[in-house]
Amino acid sequence: MSREKNVIIAKDLYLEYKKDVPIIKDSTFSIKSGSFVFITGPSGSGKSTLLKSFYGELKPKGGNLQIGGVSLNDIKSSKLAFLRKYLGIIFQDYKLIKEWTVEKNVMLPLLIAGYSKDVCEAQTKRLLKHVRLSGKENYYPLELSGGEQQRVAMARALAHNPVIILADEPTGNLDEYSSRVIWNLLEGANEQLGTTVVVVTHSIPNNLKVPFKHFYIENGTVYEIS
Amino acid sequence: MRSLKNHISLIIPLFAILFAVEFYFIISKIISEYEVNLSKDYSIIVVSKKPLTLPELKAVEPDIALIQEVDSDLIIKRLKQNGVDVNYEELKNFLPHFYKVYLSSFPSADMLEHIKQVLRGIDGVTRVETFTKVHEKMYHFLIFLKKISKFFLGIIFVTSIMLVFKQIEIWNLEHSERMYIMALFGAPLWMRNAILIKLSVIDTVISTILVYLIYSYLLSTKYLKELLGFENITISSQDLLKDMGWLFALGILISVVNVLIVSWRQPKIA
Numbered sequence: 001m002s003r004e005k006n007v008i009i010a011k012d013l014y015l016e017y018k019k020d021v022p023i024i025k026d027s028t029f030s031i032k033s034g035s036f037v038f039i040t041g042p043s044g045s046g047k048s049t050l051l052k053s054f055y056g057e058l059k060p061k062g063g064n065l066q067i068g069g070v071s072l073n074d075i076k077s078s079k080l081a082f083l084r085k086y087l088g089i090i091f092q093d094y095k096l097i098k099e100w101t102v103e104k105n106v107m108l109p110l111l112i113a114g115y116s117k118d119v120c121e122a123q124t125k126r127l128l129k130h131v132r133l134s135g136k137e138n139y140y141p142l143e144l145s146g147g148e149q150q151r152v153a154m155a156r157a158l159a160h161n162p163v164i165i166l167a168d169e170p171t172g173n174l175d176e177y178s179s180r181v182i183w184n185l186l187e188g189a190n191e192q193l194g195t196t197v198v199v200v201t202h203s204i205p206n207n208l209k210v211p212f213k214h215f216y217i218e219n220g221t222v223y224e225i226s
Numbered sequence: 227m228r229s230l231k232n233h234i235s236l237i238i239p240l241f242a243i244l245f246a247v248e249f250y251f252i253i254s255k256i257i258s259e260y261e262v263n264l265s266k267d268y269s270i271i272v273v274s275k276k277p278l279t280l281p282e283l284k285a286v287e288p289d290i291a292l293i294q295e296v297d298s299d300l301i302i303k304r305l306k307q308n309g310v311d312v313n314y315e316e317l318k319n320f321l322p323h324f325y326k327v328y329l330s331s332f333p334s335a336d337m338l339e340h341i342k343q344v345l346r347g348i349d350g351v352t353r354v355e356t357f358t359k360v361h362e363k364m365y366h367f368l369i370f371l372k373k374i375s376k377f378f379l380g381i382i383f384v385t386s387i388m389l390v391f392k393q394i395e396i397w398n399l400e401h402s403e404r405m406y407i408m409a410l411f412g413a414p415l416w417m418r419n420a421i422l423i424k425l426s427v428i429d430t431v432i433s434t435i436l437v438y439l440i441y442s443y444l445l446s447t448k449y450l451k452e453l454l455g456f457e458n459i460t461i462s463s464q465d466l467l468k469d470m471g472w473l474f475a476l477g478i479l480i481s482v483v484n485v486l487i488v489s490w491r492q493p494k495i496a
């Protein structure tokens with residue numbers, strides 16, 4: 001994917017959970033490869049829902065949605081699994097596997113990608129250090145604080161150097177210092193690896209080094225405002 | 227504790243299936259060995275005015291494996307012992323030929339009747355006698371057992387497969403969150419199901435070992451041999467081990483197929 005190509009293209013996107021109750025409608029927008037994008041909007045406006053459609057958990061009921069040139073409208077599950085290997089997702093509710101240790105959770109995308117044990121371990125160690133969780137490798141998610149769990153989710157999303165990072169409120173539970181660490185990591189991935197970063201947030205940090213775009217959701221429609 | 231209960235709920239139906247299948251295997255094996263024993267044990271006596279040869283008999287009845295002429299000296303000796311006073315040298319020329327005829331397999335009653343007819347039709351044959359042995363009753367009982375066990379095998383199979391399916395469904399629910407998260411990161415089906423397959427493999431191993439232990443105990447007891455009445459019918463432990471290989475494969479097949487069906491029935495998350 002070259003820098004100038006659109007990596008996410010939505011045309012007249014329509015999303016719903018219950019029949020005829022639209023969450024997202026009449027939305028046409030595109031996100032360039034290698035860009036840094038914020039999505040904001042009031043609570044319940046459909047930000048998480050929009051991200052869900054990006055990773056294929058909610059299929060469009062109308063319009064078109066393409067990620068990396070692949071249409072998500074009627075994607076086969078095998079193709080979707082393939083696509084998801086290139087995504088790094090941070091969920092609003094973290095979605096850590098509670099039966100697994102912190103280390104194994106972070107390793108999940110690497111295991112799926114089929115890396116050797118050595119590579120998995122080295123990469124996991126490096127990332128846990130980045131999110132300041134060294135020493136907690138063998139903890140289970142429920143033994144961690146909310147903010148610590150969020151940082152595990154961050155490490156997991158970065159583990160396999162994804163092409164696109166989709167982050168839902170990645171600093172929602174963090175103090176200012178930890179938030180800074182997270183923003184630095186996302187900026188780093190964007191700057192150094194050209195990763196496309198899409199972040200849902202309530203407040204855009206004011207000292208960001210990279211240029212960014214801003215999408216706003218209001219009454220179910222996505223607007224690009226800067 | 228809860229996981230132990232979960233394991234037992236899979237081990238019991240798997241064990242039932244494997245136990246029933248092995249029962250069927252063993253009955254079949256005993257029957258075929260029994261048939262070999264019976265066919266050796268069995269004989270037909272043919273009295274003929276003319277000498278008979280094996281190829282000649284085989285031409286009319288291919289099931290005939292061996293003929294043995296009963297030495298006429300033997301018959302004369304017996305007559306002498308009984309004090310019958312005749313000119314033996316002369317008698318020898320008048321005596322017909324006596325043959326013991328052996329078959330290659332154990333005949334059914336119908337087949338025996340058929341063979342008798344065929345033998346009677348041969349030129350020179352004057353009498354055909356068959357000797358039934360006590361073992362025949364046991365043989366028919368074994369055949370009966372085999373038929374019944376086939377029937378029970380069917381019932382056990384169906385009910386147990388349903389239980390296996392239920393248990394795997396329960397596991398699937400227990401692990402569904404993890405499988406869902408794995409799917410969100412693009413894990414293929416086999417990887418998501420790996421935990422269920424791992425659990426099933428463990429339980430299949432345990433069930434197979436249980437079946438092996440119970441049968442090797444049962445087969446080592448004197449009781450069975452006495453019942454069958456043949457000392458030389460044995461199911462060796464190698465035979466049993468080989469069967470276990472098949473049973474293990476069957477157990478794995480049942481569990482894996484069930485895991486796949488269960489995961490197909492799941493609402494699609496990918």
Ligand SMILES: Nc1ncnc2c1ncn2[C@@H]1O[C@H](COP(=O)(O)OP(=O)(O)OP(=O)(O)O)[C@@H](O)[C@H]1O
Nearest residue numbers: 017018023041042043044045046047048049050092
């Ligand atoms: N699984 C679901 N089934 C039905 N309706 C849903 C489901 N998930 C979300 N919704 C509805 O969709 C709307 C948007 O939800 P969404 O989670 O996308 O909001 P959001 O913008 O992420 O809010 P927040 O900022 O609070 O996280 C809400 O009104 C919610 O009730």
Ligand SMILES: [Mg+2]
Nearest residue numbers: 047048049092
């Ligand atoms: Mg949300």
